[in-house]
Amino acid sequence: MKRTFLSASASLLLLAGSLVAAAAPSSADPGKGLALGHAVHVCAAAPAGQASCDALKATDRSGRPVAASQPPSTALTPANLQDAYKLTGLLSGGRTVAIVDAYGYPNLERDLAVFRTQFKLGDCTTASGCLKIVNQTGGSSLPRFNVGWAQEQALDVDAVSSACPDCKIVVVQAKSASFSDLGTAVQTAAKVPGVVAISNSYGGGDASDATYGKYYNFPGIAVTASAGDNGYKGASYPASSSYVTAVGGTSLSTASNSRGWSETVWSGTGSGCSTYNAALPAASGAGTGCTKRAMNDVAAASDPNTGGLAVYYPTNGSNSTWGQFGGTSEASPIIASVYALSGNTGSAASGVYANSIPYGNSGALFDVTGGSNGSCPTSVWCTAGAGWDGPTGLGTPNGVSGF
Numbered sequence: 329m330k331r332t333f334l335s336a337s338a339s340l341l342l343l344a345g346s347l348v349a350a351a352a353p354s355s356a357d358p359g360k361g362l363a364l365g366h367a368v369h370v371c372a373a374a375p376a377g378q379a380s381c382d383a384l385k386a387t388d389r390s391g392r393p394v395a396a397s398q399p400p401s402t403a404l405t406p407a408n409l410q411d412a413y414k415l416t417g418l419l420s421g422g423r424t425v426a427i428v429d430a431y432g433y434p435n436l437e438r439d440l441a442v443f444r445t446q447f448k449l450g451d452c453t454t455a456s457g458c459l460k461i462v463n464q465t466g467g468s469s470l471p472r473f474n475v476g477w478a479q480e481q482a483l484d485v486d487a488v489s490s491a492c493p494d495c496k497i498v499v500v501q502a503k504s505a506s507f508s509d510l511g512t513a514v515q516t517a518a519k520v521p522g523v524v525a526i527s528n529s530y531g532g533g534d535a536s537d538a539t540y541g542k543y544y545n546f547p548g549i550a551v552t553a554s555a556g557d558n559g560y561k562g563a564s565y566p567a568s569s570s571y572v573t574a575v576g577g578t579s580l581s582t583a584s585n586s587r588g589w590s591e592t593v594w595s596g597t598g599s600g601c602s603t604y605n606a607a608l609p610a611a612s613g614a615g616t617g618c619t620k621r622a623m624n625d626v627a628a629a630s631d632p633n634t635g636g637l638a639v640y641y642p643t644n645g646s647n648s649t650w651g652q653f654g655g656t657s658e659a660s661p662i663i664a665s666v667y668a669l670s671g672n673t674g675s676a677a678s679g680v681y682a683n684s685i686p687y688g689n690s691g692a693l694f695d696v697t698g699g700s701n702g703s704c705p706t707s708v709w710c711t712a713g714a715g716w717d718g719p720t721g722l723g724t725p726n727g728v729s730g731f
Contacts, residue, residue: 364402365389367632367654369557371476371505371530378505379530381429381480382554384596384655385641386632395649399446403638403652404580404629406447406490409662412580412589412629413694413725415491415669423668424496426517426526427484427661430505431474436461436481439648443486443640449493457496460520464502464513471503473645482641483653484529484661490637491665498523507532507565511543518546524673525550525682527664528566529657535565536604544571548676550667550683550731554656555624556598560702560710560718567623568602573683574623575663576719577630577656578696591724592712593699594631597656599623599709599718610684614716617706625683626730627696627720628659663725670728685731686722690715692730693723 364386371381385393386400394400410416437454444452452458463470481499488497500517502509510530517526526546531554537545544551544566553567555576567574577597583590601618608621616622629635632654639653667673667682674680686693696712701719704710709718716722725731 363389364633365391368393370479374505374532377507379507379510379532380505381477381530381657382557382655383480383483383529383653383657384557384632385479386636386652386654394651395643397650399638399650400652403636405638406449406493409490409629409637413666414727415666415725418669418728420492420495420668422494422496423524423671424498424520424522425488425492425661425664425668426498426500426520426523427481427488428500428502428510428513428517428526428528429477429481429484429530430502430510431477432471432501433478433481433642434473434645435642435648436485436499439482439640439642440485440489442648444489449489452489452497460498462498462500462516464500464509464516466516471501475642475644477505479641480529480657483637483639483657484527486639487637487658487661488665491662492669495665495668496522505530507535507540511540514543514551518549523549525552525664525667527661528553529660530554531556531564531567533565534563534568534602534604537569537571540565541569541571544569546571547679547681548674550664550673552660552664554660557596557655558598559596560599560704562600563602563621563623564598567598568605568621570605570608570621571681573663574625574721575656575659576624576627576721577659578627578635578720578724579631579699580629580635591694591696593696593701593719595699595701597627597630597701597719599701601709608683610687614687615708616716617708623718624721626663626686626693626722627724628662630654630656630659666725666728666731670731672731689730690722692726694726695723696720
């Protein structure tokens with residue numbers, strides 16, 4: 329089944345979001361009970377052969393994207409995220425997470441510094457070697473600016489910084505959103521010394537590994553991909569690739585339980601069965617109900633309103649502000665960071681893919697058992713329950729022992 333990115337109403341919201349993206353920050357005090365409304369896609373729908381980013385930006389009740397001089401009081405902070413997934417105090421030892429996105433973002437380093445300073449995460453700069461930004465072939469001539477994809481990149485680097493503050497970050501910017509250019513960027517990321525995980529927060533309709541799999545086939549590196557943001561629509565590539573870890577989304581909120589947090593399915597997360605790609609051997613006992621590749625493997629916070637991350641993001645080529653972002657674009661870099669923290673990303677020598685690892689450690693994850701992302705022919709593909717389900721896979725991180 330082909331994935332449809334935006335409904336007609338969502339397209340109108342996207343247009344509205346693009347018109348206000350460059351506006352001045354809201355005068356509302358984000359520390360005094362900001363009332364959230366809907367969320368808008370930051371990237372336009374993609375034609376065949378191209379991908380759309382999976383970031384969503386929260387809006388206020390009037391439909392204006394959240395834009396403020398301080399992090400919104402409703403947003404997750406890095407400390408929240410680390411506490412929810414039991415990552416507090418864990419270190420990667422300086423392992424590197426790569427982010428692959430399309431187009432340029434000239435102020436990425438500046439904006440990342442604002443985010444990390446705000447939350448006392450320590451410096452991560454190009455001068456120190458913590459941050460590296462290259463084009464799809466590894467060069468220094470970066471592609472043209474695109475505000476939607478730049479906002480996606482802001483979410484991605486802030487999510488990695490939140491989940492794994494000591495991780496190094498490589499951002500590889502493709503010259504376009506075509507799968508061939510994005511795939512070339514993934515290949516470049518895989519060659520960077522020290523890279524143990526590559527996050528891909530974008531997708532298109534289901535596609536075949538016979539056509540695009542060469543771009544994502546890296547045993548020994550945890551390649552993660554967002555499941556999409558339009559609910560149950562069937563499979564989305566590259567999340568439907570047999571070579572990647574498919575990442576679904578949850579709604580994450582505080583709770584008065586022993587964990588301190590509760591999670592349900594985020595209604596927007598993608599899920600489904602590929603019509604092209606082989607089922608994961610590791611998932612044979614998971615009860616997916618799919619004859620081929622099943623989405624998803626694991627999940628993390630994605631709901632832009634309940635579990636959206638505080639992000640410092642660009643509104644145009646020169647100005648930036650604070651907002652609240654979600655979508656499965658939030659979840660993919662979180663999971664990539666957890667793999668980096670675990671140090672367990674499969675084996676190139678033995679051909680072990682990182683996506684197989686959670687299936688052997690499912691008891692070490694937080695099992696999400698409530699919520700749905702739509703109607704589907706087989707309930708497990710769109711409704712959460714004990715064990716594996718389509719929207720959240722095997723569950724969400726509980727420390728790193730599930731990875």
